[in-house]
Amino acid sequence: xxxxxxxxxxxxxxxxxxxxxxxxxxxxxxxxxxxxxxxxxxxxxxxxxxxxxxxxxxxxxxxxxxxxxxxxxxxxxxxxxxxxxxxxxxxxxxxxxxxxxxxxxxxxxxxxxxx
Amino acid sequence: xxxxxxxxxxxxxxxxxxxxxxxxxxxxxxxxxxxxxxxxxxxxxxxxxxxxxxxxxxxxxxxxxxxxxxxxxxxxxxxxxxxxxxxxxxxxxxxxxxxxxxxxxxxxxxxxxxx
Numbered sequence: 001x002x003x004x005x006x007x008x009x010x011x012x013x014x015x016x017x018x019x020x021x022x023x024x025x026x027x028x029x030x031x032x033x034x035x036x037x038x039x040x041x042x043x044x045x046x047x048x049x050x051x052x053x054x055x056x057x058x059x060x061x062x063x064x065x066x067x068x069x070x071x072x073x074x075x076x077x078x079x080x081x082x083x084x085x086x087x088x089x090x091x092x093x094x095x096x097x098x099x100x101x102x103x104x105x106x107x108x109x110x111x112x113x114x115x
Numbered sequence: 116x117x118x119x120x121x122x123x124x125x126x127x128x129x130x131x132x133x134x135x136x137x138x139x140x141x142x143x144x145x146x147x148x149x150x151x152x153x154x155x156x157x158x159x160x161x162x163x164x165x166x167x168x169x170x171x172x173x174x175x176x177x178x179x180x181x182x183x184x185x186x187x188x189x190x191x192x193x194x195x196x197x198x199x200x201x202x203x204x205x206x207x208x209x210x211x212x213x214x215x216x217x218x219x220x221x222x223x224x225x226x227x228x229x230x
Contacts, residue, residue, distance in 0.1 A: 031216065033217070042206050
């Protein structure tokens with residue numbers, strides 16, 4: 001059984017470019033989350049999916065950010081017109097659908113550097 | 116509003132010392148969940164424990180123990196006989212139903228264990 005995987009692990013881009021990250025959750029986990037973590041801080045919630053439905057979005061998720069989970073399996077997070085302030089580690093997590101507030105299992109993250 | 120405070124930014128101990136990591140949370144909800152995660156140098160967050168607000172029993176797992184006290188809104192984590200492999204950043208997190216299932220993290224405590 002594999003854990004949560006994320007691709008790529010590292011991304012360096014120039015300001016103004018678009019980037020897309022992928023997350024593959026643990027098999028059969030219905031819930032998928034995106035978080036952002038900057039240096040010296042804890043992860044901050046961005047958005048959450050229950051199967052293919054995006055149920056919650058943080059105010060941190062500006063119009064330049066969009067996330068999808070088209071078939072209820074993997075998810076993508078796209079950032080358009082990147083800014084230097086977008087530089088961070090983007091973490092994906094998944095959890096089983098039963099009950100509420102189950103533990104979330106995190107992937108290794110995608111580290112984004114915007115030059 | 117919900118908030119998690121980890122007042123200790125960094126702690127340094129020598130192997131075999133006991134160490135306690137503090138966590139204070141704020142919420143007006145009566146139903147909530149508390150978590151601890153470990154983030155080793157490799158970067159991947161590792162789930163350690165989940166506690167719901169109705170269960171104040173302390174828990175012990177090997178060298179790890181957790182002390183949940185609703186009266187002081189604290190959920191402290193103690194490592195007994197620390198080891199070098201315990202060196203990591205430890206995050207306390209809170210989840211409440213009204214905020215969906217997003218985890219609200221503290222800023223983390225960096226634990227350094229030297230031999």
